[in-house]
Amino acid sequence: MTRQDRAGWLFSAPVLAIIALVFVLPTLLALGLSVTDYSIYALADWSNLRFVGLGNFIALLSTPLFWRAIGNTLLFAGLGVPMAIGTSLFVALLLNDATVRWKPLWRVLLFAPYVTSIVATAVVWRVLFNARFGLINRALAALGIAPLDWLGNPHTSIPAILIFVTWKIFGYNMIVFTAALSAVPADLMEAARLDGASRWGRFRHVTLPAIGPTLLLATMMSVAGFLQIFAEPYVMTLGGPAQSTTTVLYFMFDEGFKWWNLGQASAVAFVLFLMILAVTIVQTRIGKRHEWL
Amino acid sequence: MEGLGSTASGWTRRDALGLIPALGLVPVAGCAGSDAVPGDRDKASPLTMWAMSWEGDYSPLLMPDFTAATGIPVEVQSLPTTASHEKLLTAFAGGAMPDVLMLFNGWVQEFATIGAVQPVPSPALVADIFPGVLDATRFGGRDYAVPWSVAPQVQFYRRDILHDAGYDAPPESWDGWRTMARAIKRRRPDDYVFLMLLNWPTGLITMLSQAGATMLRDRNTRGNFQTPEARAAFAYYASLYADGYAPMALSTEIQDPVAAFATGYCSIWPSGPTTLKDFERRADLIPRHRWATARLAGPQGAGPVSGLSSSLCVSSQTRRPREAWALVRHLTSVPSELRYQRLIGNLPARMGAWRAPQLADPVLRPFARQMQQPAAAPPVIEWERIQAEIQLAAERVVRKVQTLDVALAALDNRVDRLLAKRRALVEAGAIG
Numbered sequence: 001m002t003r004q005d006r007a008g009w010l011f012s013a014p015v016l017a018i019i020a021l022v023f024v025l026p027t028l029l030a031l032g033l034s035v036t037d038y039s040i041y042a043l044a045d046w047s048n049l050r051f052v053g054l055g056n057f058i059a060l061l062s063t064p065l066f067w068r069a070i071g072n073t074l075l076f077a078g079l080g081v082p083m084a085i086g087t088s089l090f091v092a093l094l095l096n097d098a099t100v101r102w103k104p105l106w107r108v109l110l111f112a113p114y115v116t117s118i119v120a121t122a123v124v125w126r127v128l129f130n131a132r133f134g135l136i137n138r139a140l141a142a143l144g145i146a147p148l149d150w151l152g153n154p155h156t157s158i159p160a161i162l163i164f165v166t167w168k169i170f171g172y173n174m175i176v177f178t179a180a181l182s183a184v185p186a187d188l189m190e191a192a193r194l195d196g197a198s199r200w201g202r203f204r205h206v207t208l209p210a211i212g213p214t215l216l217l218a219t220m221m222s223v224a225g226f227l228q229i230f231a232e233p234y235v236m237t238l239g240g241p242a243q244s245t246t247t248v249l250y251f252m253f254d255e256g257f258k259w260w261n262l263g264q265a266s267a268v269a270f271v272l273f274l275m276i277l278a279v280t281i282v283q284t285r286i287g288k289r290h291e292w293l
Numbered sequence: 294m295e296g297l298g299s300t301a302s303g304w305t306r307r308d309a310l311g312l313i314p315a316l317g318l319v320p321v322a323g324c325a326g327s328d329a330v331p332g333d334r335d336k337a338s339p340l341t342m343w344a345m346s347w348e349g350d351y352s353p354l355l356m357p358d359f360t361a362a363t364g365i366p367v368e369v370q371s372l373p374t375t376a377s378h379e380k381l382l383t384a385f386a387g388g389a390m391p392d393v394l395m396l397f398n399g400w401v402q403e404f405a406t407i408g409a410v411q412p413v414p415s416p417a418l419v420a421d422i423f424p425g426v427l428d429a430t431r432f433g434g435r436d437y438a439v440p441w442s443v444a445p446q447v448q449f450y451r452r453d454i455l456h457d458a459g460y461d462a463p464p465e466s467w468d469g470w471r472t473m474a475r476a477i478k479r480r481r482p483d484d485y486v487f488l489m490l491l492n493w494p495t496g497l498i499t500m501l502s503q504a505g506a507t508m509l510r511d512r513n514t515r516g517n518f519q520t521p522e523a524r525a526a527f528a529y530y531a532s533l534y535a536d537g538y539a540p541m542a543l544s545t546e547i548q549d550p551v552a553a554f555a556t557g558y559c560s561i562w563p564s565g566p567t568t569l570k571d572f573e574r575r576a577d578l579i580p581r582h583r584w585a586t587a588r589l590a591g592p593q594g595a596g597p598v599s600g601l602s603s604s605l606c607v608s609s610q611t612r613r614p615r616e617a618w619a620l621v622r623h624l625t626s627v628p629s630e631l632r633y634q635r636l637i638g639n640l641p642a643r644m645g646a647w648r649a650p651q652l653a654d655p656v657l658r659p660f661a662r663q664m665q666q667p668a669a670a671p672p673v674i675e676w677e678r679i680q681a682e683i684q685l686a687a688e689r690v691v692r693k694v695q696t697l698d699v700a701l702a703a704l705d706n707r708v709d710r711l712l713a714k715r716r717a718l719v720e721a722g723a724i725g
Contacts, residue, residue, distance in 0.1 A: 040674060041714050043386060044407040048718070059710070064703070126545060152546050154692060240492060240543050242692045243685065258379045259678050260386070 034266035043260055056267035066268070068243060069251040075158055076247060077226035083166045084222055085215070088173035093203075095174070096181045107178070111171035118168070122235040125164045126151065151237055154244035161245060165232050169225075173218045180214035181207070216287045223279050227272065248272050339366035340616055341391035343381070345374045347570050347637040348395055348441070348603065352624075354636060359623045365616050375544075378677060385409040390608035392617040396438060398429040398602045403674035405432040410606040412437055414618060418625070421643050425667040430604050438604035439625045440642035442633070444565040445600040445663040446499055447586045449572075451560040454481070463561060463587050467529055470561075470590040474538040477560055487539040488550055488559035489530075491691060494684035496563050499598050500526040501683075502668035503591035508679075509671045509708070514716040516708030518683075518701045525592070527687060527697055534691040541691060555579035563589055565600050566660060569638030588659045597668035602642070640664075675711050682707050 001009075034056055041048040060066050095106055113121065128135050129150040137147040150160040184207055192202045208215075230249040233239055239246035239254075246254075248268060256265025344352050349371025356367045370391065372380055378400065384390045385407065396404060404410045413419055413436040419427060422440050430438040450463050458476040463469075474486040489496045501508060506522035509515065517523070533539045540547070540559070547553050551571050554562050555578045562568065572579050588595040605624060607617040623629060630641035631649050640660055641647060647661065670676055686704040689695040695703065718724045 037714065039714055040382070040403070040407060041718065043382075048714075048723075126548065130546070152542055154694065237545055238492060238543060240545070240688070241541075242688050242694050257383060260382055 030266045030269060033262050034270050036263045038261070038263040038266075040260045052263070056264050057271075059264070060267055060271065065243060065246065066248075066251060069246050069248045072158065072245060073227055073229070073247045073249075076162065076229050077223055079158070080162050080165060080226045080229070081219060081222045083162055084170055084226075085173060085219055087166055087170040088218070089177055089215070091170065092174045092177035092181055093207075095178060107175065110174060113168050114171040116168075118231050119235050121168060122164065122232065125167075126236060129160050129164075152241055154242045157237055157241060157244045161232050161236050164236065165229070168232075173222070176214060176218055177211065180211040184210040212290060213287070216283065220280060220283045223283070224276050227276050227279070248275075339368040340393065340613065340620055342367055342369050342393040342395075342620065343372055343377075343391045344369060344395035345372045345377045345397075345603075346567055347639065348633075351633070351637050355624060355629055355633065358629075359620060362623075363616070363619060365620070367620060381409075382407075385608075385610075388610060390610045392608060392611040392613060393620050394606050394608060395441065395603050396606050398426065398438070398440070398604055399670050399676055401430040401438045401604055401606065402432045402672055403677065404606065405437040406674050408609055410437050411609050411611075411614060413439060418618075418622060421645050423642060423644055423664050423667070425669065426602065426642060428669060429602075429672075438606045439621050440602065440604045441625055442566070442630070442639040443600070443602045443642050443660075443664055444567070444640065445598050445602075445660055445667065446495060446563050446565050446589055447598075447659045447663060448589050449554070449562040449564055449568055449584055449586055451554070451557060451583060452585050453583055454557055454560040462585070463590070465588055465590050465595045467590055467592050471533075471536075471538075474533070474536070474561075478536075478538060481557065484557055485538060485540045485559050486561055487533055488547075488553060488562040488564075489533070489539050490544045490547060490550070491541060491688045492543045492684060494680040495565075495599060495601065497526070497530050497684060497687050498670075498680060499563070499589060499668065500530055502599060503589075503596040504529075508683075509673065509712075511716075512719055513671050513673050514712050514719050516679075516705035516712070518686075518704045518708070524697065524701065527690060527701065529592075530687055531690045531697065551575055552578065554584075566639050567637075569656070573638065586656050586659045588663055595663075595666075597666045598663055599668040599670065603639075604642075673712070673715060675715065678711060679708055682711070 035051060035053055036042075037050050037052045037055070039048075091110060094100065095103055095110075100106070127133070131137060131147060131149040131152060134150070136150065141147060148156055150156050188206050189202060192206050197205070228249050229247050230253060233245040233247060233250055234253075237245045239250050249272065252265045252268040252272070255261045255268060342352065343349070349369065352369040352371075353367075356369065360366050381390075381394065381396070381400075381404070385404070390409065394410075396410070401410070405412075416436075418439050419436050423443055426440045426443060427436060430436060430440060448463055454477060455461070455463060455473070458473065458480055460473055460476070464473055477486050478484075501523060504522045504526040506520060506526055507517055508523065510517035518527075534541055550562070551568075553559050555575070572581075572584065589598050605621045607614060607621060611617050625643070627641070627643055627646045630643060630646045631651065633639055634641060634646075634651060640657065641652075646652070652661070671679075673679075682704060686695075686700045686707075690697050690700045715724070
């Protein structure tokens with residue numbers, strides 16, 4: 001080991017130590033917990049703790065609510081990612097147009113929801129979605145559409161929360177896309193226009209390839225984010241009505257921190273980890289094929 | 294090559310920079326040092342206490358007397374009721390319990406089992422308490438909590454709306470309730486009658502105990518919900534929603550139940566004494582002459598009813614048990630309980646306090662009569678969770694996601710699994 005190597009290790013040692021202590025070690029311990037029946041009885045007396053092998057995982061697979069939670073989470077991700085990314089991209093394209101004035105003002109206003117407190121905004125949106133007094137139902141009534149019990153109907157609760165989530169988070173990717181769009185070569189765009197490419201053709205063959213890597217990264221982060229969705233259903237509906245907005249993470253929180261079945265909850269965490277890993281691998285493959293990464 | 298920052302003393306810049314990470318260790322060492330000297334700081338530092346509901350908000354008003362008498366300052370933290378169970382468990386696991394804590398009576402056995410609370414040191418502290426109350430706070434033959442207030446559920450009703458429908462007071466039987474609801478609904482088709490939120494289990498649990506359902510069997514190790522009694526209670530509960538007498542809403546939807554009652558959206562509200570304070574605080578919205586109380590209706594007349602009675606416990610992690618028990622003694626004394634009754638309307642757990650004239654108010658009479666007939670919850674530490682599962686099963690029936698039979702079978706199955714660990718321990722003879 002040279003002097004330089006030593007110095008390098010010395011500099012990274014504190015960070016590595018912290019990562020090992022607060023990330024690697026807890027992850028390994030959680031994996032260990034997932035093969036035990038740690039519950040409130042073990043909290044009372046360690047001698048009640050038993051090694052159960054894959055018991056927690058087998059029990060999970062036969063728990064209807066777990067499958068329900070997986071289904072709800074996939075629904076959140078499947079609908080939410082296109083909604084959020086689509087809105088971000090659409091707004092970024094709008095703001096990118098040369099005719100738009102006061103761009104910084106619009107950017108700040110549209111980004112603002114992202115940095116507001118989730119609980120405060122959820123309270124506002126709960127009122128907006130209220131079946132009797134909500135502004136959304138008033139607006140629907142003006143269009144001649146019958147009022148919806150947005151948060152009280154198991155079929156509309158996920159779309160309602162997704163509308164709120166999209167409003168809350170689209171600003172972040174909008175800023176990212178705005179940055180990516182400014183890197184689209186203007187001469188290429190100009191040439192395409194002179195060759196008579198349509199608006200869609202220019203978007204498809206000039207803009208999209210240029211922002212492809214950014215789009216992939218944003219999608220990857222969004223999928224990972226939506227698979228871990230928790231706070232929004234927690235403050236909007238408490239996982240209801242009829243557990244229609246209980247997500248995997250919500251299920252894990254309930255098992256682990258509400259009822260202290262940490263063995264079971266760790267098993268859920270492990271399953272979630274595998275899910276996110278799988279999605280990320282698939283997305284990376286797609287990215288590699290298009291030579292974006 | 295030389296001169297890369299080397300100086301006469303032999304120090305290089307790199308050497309100096311290399312020491313920077315070591316600086317990170319200094320604060321750590323500093324913390325360890327300050328922790329090693331307890332002693333004096335404790336004397337001046339306040340006792341900590343956690344409480345929920347109005348008790349949490351108003352307890353600081355009871356503290357000046359205690360501090361004046363003993364010289365011990367007290368710091369009260371108010372916990373939101375819905376998040377308190379998990380917060381208390383997490384605090385215990387993390388070694389961050391307060392000195393004194395309020396528990397709902399149904400939680401005392403759970404916290405005693407995990408060793409989070411201390412046994413009551415003197416029988417005098419739990420003397421003169423309503424009958425049946427101490428059964429809930431006793432574990433292995435010892436008392437673990439001093440009952441603070443009793444909170445049976447009663448029905449709060451709108452006198453004006455019931456009067457219009459031809460009733461001076463609400464009936465005390467299930468059939469009578471339904472007849473009255475039909476009369477009210479006919480006059481007010483856009484409103485509802487019963488304010489029973491779909492994620493709040495007390496109403497259904499009360500119906501189950503009134504119907505005589507024993508909710509657990511085999512020494513409380515298995516669910517027992519496929520019985521005629523449980524079926525009757527579930528069916529009656531669900532029918533109130535199916536007939537449009539109760540709104541299908543969670544607490545996240547009806548964010549202001551007092552306003553829902555005051556506007557006549559609902560005219561019967563099964564609730565506990567905390568509602569007395571809710572109404573007093575908002576008397577401009579719901580004037581005193583518009584409402585009254587009566588005992589809850591049962592299948593054949595009023596019966597045993599559950600509620601959220603509360604107790605005070607001392608944490609097993611406290612370093613000042615003597616002072617903590619002194620605080621509990623102060624807060625549960627008859628004068629304190631009466632003062633509290635005036636402040637927030639909660640009802641004294643000590644029978645002696647009920648001789649005071651302030652408790653002769655006719656609004657309180659249904660509570661007092663109900664206290665003679667308390668409902669006992671099964672003594673298992675999973676009970677809080679089982680209640681949540683019962684309510685979820687009921688919600689599925691009400692929303693027609695499942696039929697009654699399927700939901701009850703699924704509930705039994707679910708409760709059996711929740712009790713699996715307990716069953717193993719009971720069979721091994723580890724617990725009773």
